Amino acid sequence: AQRVTQPEKLLSVFKGAPVELKCNYSYSGSPELFWYVQYSRQRLQLLLRHISRESIKGFTADLNKGETSFHLKKPFAQEEDSAMYYCASTNTDKLIFGTGTRLQVFP
Amino acid sequence: NAGVMQNPRHLVRRRGQEARLRCSPMKGHSHVYWYRQLPEEGLKFMVYLQKENIIDESGMPKERFSAEFPKEGPSILRIQQVVRGDSAAYFCASSPFTGGAGYEQYFGPGTRLTVT
Numbered sequence: 001a002q003r004v005t006q007p008e009k010l011l012s013v014f015k016g017a018p019v020e021l022k023c024n025y026s027y028s029g030s031p032e033l034f035w036y037v038q039y040s041r042q043r044l045q046l047l048l049r050h051i052s053r054e055s056i057k058g059f060t061a062d063l064n065k066g067e068t069s070f071h072l073k074k075p076f077a078q079e080e081d082s083a084m085y086y087c088a089s090t091n092t093d094k095l096i097f098g099t100g101t102r103l104q105v106f107p
Numbered sequence: 108n109a110g111v112m113q114n115p116r117h118l119v120r121r122r123g124q125e126a127r128l129r130c131s132p133m134k135g136h137s138h139v140y141w142y143r144q145l146p147e148e149g150l151k152f153m154v155y156l157q158k159e160n161i162i163d164e165s166g167m168p169k170e171r172f173s174a175e176f177p178k179e180g181p182s183i184l185r186i187q188q189v190v191r192g193d194s195a196a197y198f199c200a201s202s203p204f205t206g207g208a209g210y211e212q213y214f215g216p217g218t219r220l221t222v223t
Contacts, residue, residue, distance in 0.1 A: 004149075036214075043110075044150075044198065044214040086149060093163060094140065095200075095212060097149035 002027045004087050006098035013077050014106050021072040021101045023061075023087030031089040033063055033070040036097075038084040047072075047085070057081070077105045109133075111201050111215035112181075119221045120189050128184040128218045132201030139182045140212060141174060144196040156182060189222045196220075 003026045013019055025031060033050040048056045050063045050070060061072045070087060082105045087098040112131040120126050132139050137158050142150040143166075155163040156176035167174065171189075176182040186193055196219050200212040 006149075043216045046211050049211075093138075093155050094152035094166070095142075095150070096152065097142075099147070099149040 002031065002089060002091065002096045004089050004096050004098040006085075006087055006101050008101045009099070010102045010104065012104040012106065015079055016076050019072075019074045019077045019081070019103065019105075021085050021087075021103065023070045023072065023098060025068050025070065025087075025089045027068075027089065027091060029091050031091045033061070034088045034090075034095070035059070035061055035070075035072050036086040036088055038086070040083070044086070077103075079105050079107055081105050111199055111213050113197075113199050113215035113218050115218060116216060117219050117221070119223060121223055122190060123188050126186040126189050126193070126220055126222075128186075128197050128199075128220070129181045130184070130199030130201075130215060131181040132199075133203075133213055136201035136203050136213070138202045138204065139176050140200045140202075141182075141184050142198045142200065144198065144217075146195070150198060153184075186220075189220075191222050194220055194222045 005024045035047040036044050037047040038044045059074045061070050063070050084100050084102050086100045088095040114129050139156045141153040144150045152166040154167050154174045159178050171187045173185045196217045198217045199215045202210050202212045204210050
């Protein structure tokens with residue numbers, strides 16, 4: 001069965017520090033990978049997807065098929081990055097979500 | 108475009124009652140998805156609907172849960188005879204085309220169901 005694992009429930013860093021939120025997936029095919037973000041009191045929204053290979057708000061994520069990982073990275077964290085981050089995959093229509101990582105960025 | 112709308116935002120039901128959750132997709136979107144988030148867990152897929160059709164209900168519990176997306180009006184997720192274990196946040200998402208393949212799903216704010 002397709003599964004997405006986010007090993008960290010909480011990640012705390014200081015402003016300006018590098019950030020890496022881990023995501024591993026298990027699927028034998030070629031899934032599409034996404035990162036969704038939920039800021040406080042806001043709805044879940046798409047942050048980036050691997051097929052577009054873009055950088056959003058300074059975040060990037062590289063799909064590593066050998067390690068089946070799709071880690072989210074940002075070189076210098078900002079306080080406004082504090083939020084819940086969900087990694088998700090799909091090979092059909094439904095999204096399979098990880099349990100999420102809460103990122104706290106302290107001033 | 109107001110985005111995906113869900114109502115009510117909060118719903119309290121006693122055990123044995125029925126819960127009805129509504130979702131209005133974004134304008135122009137004909138694909139609706141329902142997800143459930145239990146405490147301390149990620150969102151889990153429940154059902155995927157197009158207008159008047161259930162496309163994939165592989166995540167729906169076999170009993171008490173049903174969903175519809177009529178030709179007119181919002182999509183409805185219905186839970187009959189609710190139990191405490193149904194307490195969760197229920198999210199609806201919509202997309203203009205078939206999902207996967209990079210098509211974005213736009214999420215509503217969710218309905219938080221509490222069963223007392």
